[in-house]
Amino acid sequence: MAAGVRLLGPGRALAQDRDGCTRWAFLSDTHVASNPDHRYNGFLPYRNLREIVGQIAYDLPDGAVITGDLAWKRGESHAYENLKAILAPVTAKRPVYLGLGNHDNRAGFHGTFGGLIQDNLTVPDRHVATAIAGPVRLIVLDSLLVDRASGLLGQSQRAWLKAFLNASDDRPAILFLHHRPKIDLLDTPYLFDIIEPMVKVKAVVYGHSHEFGFSEYKGIHLINLPSTGFSMSGGQPVGWVEARITKSGGEFVLRALAGSRKLDGCRTRLCWRA
Numbered sequence: 405m406a407a408g409v410r411l412l413g414p415g416r417a418l419a420q421d422r423d424g425c426t427r428w429a430f431l432s433d434t435h436v437a438s439n440p441d442h443r444y445n446g447f448l449p450y451r452n453l454r455e456i457v458g459q460i461a462y463d464l465p466d467g468a469v470i471t472g473d474l475a476w477k478r479g480e481s482h483a484y485e486n487l488k489a490i491l492a493p494v495t496a497k498r499p500v501y502l503g504l505g506n507h508d509n510r511a512g513f514h515g516t517f518g519g520l521i522q523d524n525l526t527v528p529d530r531h532v533a534t535a536i537a538g539p540v541r542l543i544v545l546d547s548l549l550v551d552r553a554s555g556l557l558g559q560s561q562r563a564w565l566k567a568f569l570n571a572s573d574d575r576p577a578i579l580f581l582h583h584r585p586k587i588d589l590l591d592t593p594y595l596f597d598i599i600e601p602m603v604k605v606k607a608v609v610y611g612h613s614h615e616f617g618f619s620e621y622k623g624i625h626l627i628n629l630p631s632t633g634f635s636m637s638g639g640q641p642v643g644w645v646e647a648r649i650t651k652s653g654g655e656f657v658l659r660a661l662a663g664s665r666k667l668d669g670c671r672t673r674l675c676w677r678a
């Protein structure tokens with residue numbers, strides 16, 4: 405059985421108030437290794453994530469999403485067990501959605517998290533997860549292309565997405581995946597052929613680059629999350645993003661833990677297209 409996205413946590417009913425605000429923790433590229441002391445580029449991914457989870461657990465949001473590259477290398481056997489243990493303070497009380505990136509291993513991931521599957525939406529050879537979180541709909545996609553650094557949603561997942569969006573109400577939708585649209589996501593044109601005309605799709609959130617930034621493509625906001633584990637260059641933060649989302653837009657606050665901290669606390673406000 406293939407695995408791409410998992411929902412952990414108690415699966416509690418999320419708030420349904422369409423006029424309210426929902427607060428989420430967005431994380432990416434945790435790169436947890438089997439060895440908790442594993443160091444890369446001067447950073448300690450295991451310890452960074454443990455500290456970030458402590459921050460999140462101190463003031464619990466409504467939930468969390470991690471957009472892939474959960475593990476180091478190709479998903480070392482104990483990496484996912486470590487990840488599960490680190491996330492426990494949050495998953496005990498809130499839903500946490502996990503996506504897979506090019507450094508993950510489906511079998512290893514499934515071996516650890518398989519028993520906790522709570523999403524019941526299936527796409528052949530992929531897993532997707534959706535949730536209604538107050539005013540918005542969250543859609544976590546699977547862009548892992550085995551043995552390739554680049555990503556692909558694939559025809560069947562795109563077809564599912566199109567049908568799902570067509571069947572959904574006009575609640576603002578935010579997509580999550582690992583790879584960068586236009587750069588690493590090989591079927592970006594096909595994805596945007598689907599979502600550009602659907603005004604309800606407001607933003608795509610992703611990781612992969614270990615860089616933090618905002619841009620826009622065809623009217624849709626692109627939100628590139630930093631890595632919680634390590635940065636590739638000195639100018640980039642290591643951390644996570646705290647998101648407050650309403651039906652008309654969102655406020656995204658960088659929580660920088662290491663690397664460049666000059667943008668720590670920086671607030672970016674986005675308005676959804678109408």
Ligand SMILES: [Fe+2]
Nearest residue numbers: 433473507612
């Ligand atoms: Fe990564």
